[in-house]
Amino acid sequence: MRKYLEYSSLRTQVILPITNWQELTLEQHETLAAFRVRFSEFQEHLGKSIRAIAIEEEVSADRFGSILAFMEKLGIIETAERWKLIRELRNAVNHEYEEDEKRLSRFFLEILKVTPELIECYQRLLNFCADAYGVKPE
Numbered sequence: 152m153r154k155y156l157e158y159s160s161l162r163t164q165v166i167l168p169i170t171n172w173q174e175l176t177l178e179q180h181e182t183l184a185a186f187r188v189r190f191s192e193f194q195e196h197l198g199k200s201i202r203a204i205a206i207e208e209e210v211s212a213d214r215f216g217s218i219l220a221f222m223e224k225l226g227i228i229e230t231a232e233r234w235k236l237i238r239e240l241r242n243a244v245n246h247e248y249e250e251d252e253k254r255l256s257r258f259f260l261e262i263l264k265v266t267p268e269l270i271e272c273y274q275r276l277l278n279f280c281a282d283a284y285g286v287k288p289e
Contacts, residue, residue, distance in 0.1 A: 153273055156193045159186035167263060175230055181198060183259065187244055190262050194241045201227065207284075227275045229268065237265050246260045265268045 161187040166179050175183075198215075202226075205211075205218040212218060220252035228234045244258040280286045 152189070152193050152195060154269060156186075156266065157270065159189045161258065162186070167256070167260055167266055169252075169259070172252045172255075177220075186259070187262070190266060191241050191245055193273075194237060197269060197272060197276065198238070199249045204279070207272060219240070225279060227279055228272055233268070237269065240265065 160181065160185075160283050162182045165184060166175070171177065201222050202212055202215070202218055205221050208221070210217060210221045216231065219234050220230065222228045223231050240258060242261055244255070277288060
């Protein structure tokens with residue numbers, strides 16, 4: 152998933168900022184759609200992974216805020232507030248898609264900007280799993 156997100160991110164960089172959506176080619180629209188989906192799936196998958204780690208570490212998983220506080224303590228995420236902001240961006244770009252072009256352009260610029268943060272979070276998660284459980288990616 153990370154490689155696909157990085158690929159889509161690179162392809163999206165050359166499209167943004169968008170000043171006129173009607174001038175985009177079908178291929179560019181497809182690139183944006185792929186980036187949106189890959190960003191959303193990656194962020195969601197990371198959320199599920201950090202929940203699984205919290206459960207494994209016997210942290211109460213009833214409230215996601217508790218999980219985020221634990222992940223912040225471990226250094227996997229920067230801050231709980233930052234994670235929530237990224238999640239809100241993901242939700243916004245999915246719910247506002249094709250409705251308001253100016254807002255949509257801002258959302259794409261923002262998710263492009265935070266993509267490296269998600270990838271860093273992923274790397275810290277991998278490092279934690281390697282150190283704590285001896286699990287390393289293939």
